[in-house]
Amino acid sequence: MLYRRLGRTELQVSELSFGAARGYDRDEFPALVEAIIGAGINLIDTATGYGDSELALGRALAGHDDILIETKYCPYDSYRPEATYVGTPEALVASAEESLRRLGREHLDIFLGHGMRSVETLERFMNDGCYEAMVRLREQGKVRFIGISELSEADGTHQVLQRAVPTGAFDVVMLTLNFLLQTAAESVLPLCRQHDVGVVVMMPLNQPSKVSGLVSLPAALECIRRHVAAGNLPAEPPYTETDVLDFLQPYSIPEAGLRYVLSHDVGACFVGMSCLSRLEENLKAVDPPYLDRERKARLQSLFGGIQRQVL
Numbered sequence: 001m002l003y004r005r006l007g008r009t010e011l012q013v014s015e016l017s018f019g020a021a022r023g024y025d026r027d028e029f030p031a032l033v034e035a036i037i038g039a040g041i042n043l044i045d046t047a048t049g050y051g052d053s054e055l056a057l058g059r060a061l062a063g064h065d066d067i068l069i070e071t072k073y074c075p076y077d078s079y080r081p082e083a084t085y086v087g088t089p090e091a092l093v094a095s096a097e098e099s100l101r102r103l104g105r106e107h108l109d110i111f112l113g114h115g116m117r118s119v120e121t122l123e124r125f126m127n128d129g130c131y132e133a134m135v136r137l138r139e140q141g142k143v144r145f146i147g148i149s150e151l152s153e154a155d156g157t158h159q160v161l162q163r164a165v166p167t168g169a170f171d172v173v174m175l176t177l178n179f180l181l182q183t184a185a186e187s188v189l190p191l192c193r194q195h196d197v198g199v200v201v202m203m204p205l206n207q208p209s210k211v212s213g214l215v216s217l218p219a220a221l222e223c224i225r226r227h228v229a230a231g232n233l234p235a236e237p238p239y240t241e242t243d244v245l246d247f248l249q250p251y252s253i254p255e256a257g258l259r260y261v262l263s264h265d266v267g268a269c270f271v272g273m274s275c276l277s278r279l280e281e282n283l284k285a286v287d288p289p290y291l292d293r294e295r296k297a298r299l300q301s302l303f304g305g306i307q308r309q310v311l
């Protein structure tokens with residue numbers, strides 16, 4: 001496992017990190033967490049909104065205080081793009097305290113405002129006391145580093161992060177980057193470099209389901225079909241051909257997807273994995289230089305114009 005500097009936090013984080021948004025309710029979760037740690041992964045992403053993920057992690061990570069945890073407070077009433085902003089400083093502080101209790105930790109390594117979906121609600125978050133409450137938690141030592149995650153389904157061109165990063169307010173940002181939504185590479189990563197903000201990547205496989213996303217060839221082709229149907233890609237070859245992704249071989253679709261993300265200047269790439277075989281498969285992508293120039297250029301010319309995420 002290779003480790004990368006996470007911007008101004010100076011944390012060294014495993015380039016492949018673990019997203020615990022799903023699979024924590026399985027009996028084998030503690031053994032999976034042990035295997036993940038054994039593989040060198042030192043950063044885990046969770047959130048108050050991910051069911052019992054924090055509680056399960058608190059149990060599975062007992063005795064592993066060196067493993068870094070990122071968790072989040074969601075200032076909206078749901079994860080839907082049209083959700084109502086309901087953030088308050090009191091709720092934010094209570095959420096952080098609850099996360100500390102569930103995780104059994106004395107501090108949270110990274111604490112994010114979850115799913116900031118519009119510039120307007122980002123401004124509210126910055127000015128209604130929520131951001132100040134985050135800073136206070138950091139001053140009190142309850143939180144080491146603060147940041148926000150975006151909601152790329154609502155903001156495929158990263159307007160929120162383009163506004164937030166240059167303010168210098170945040171140590172870390174969490175963004176979507178995958179070969180079917182490449183926009184962050186040009187619009188946000190250079191800003192993060194300039195302001196020394198740590199970048200963690202979510203949805204490297206495009207938040208896949210069994211039928212759509214970068215988890216298998218049929219699911220990836222279905223995702224491309226949905227982009228065509230939404231008007232994000234032209235309804236013509238090669239997008240309508242089943243061999244459109246054959247140039248990625250010998251890599252599987254998920255391996256190529258992770259290699260694509262890791263070939264960028266980012267800190268950690270979070271991927272959800274529910275079993276040991278997934279971990280073994282995904283560790284194959286941890287292999288510099290990750291993706292050769294030709295395949296990366298082909299992905300850019302095929303899909304670099306997509307500006308909206310389709311799930």
Ligand SMILES: NC(=O)c1ccc[n+]([C@@H]2O[C@H](COP(=O)([O-])OP(=O)(O)OC[C@H]3O[C@@H](n4cnc5c(N)ncnc54)[C@H](OP(=O)(O)O)[C@@H]3O)[C@@H](O)[C@H]2O)c1
Pocket residue numbers: 018019020021022023045046114115149150151174201202203204205206207208215216254255270271272273274275278281282
């Ligand atoms: N706004 C936010 O803050 C936000 C939003 C979305 C995600 N996230 C974070 O980012 C993490 C990653 O997000 P995500 O959307 O990519 O994924 P995810 O929701 O964690 O799910 C990943 C899926 O990919 C599958 N998978 C992983 N490796 C695979 C492989 N080698 N072959 C086939 N399938 C594979 C897993 O399948 P199995 O279940 O079968 O193992 C799982 O269903 C999340 O876990 C979460 O921590 C944050």
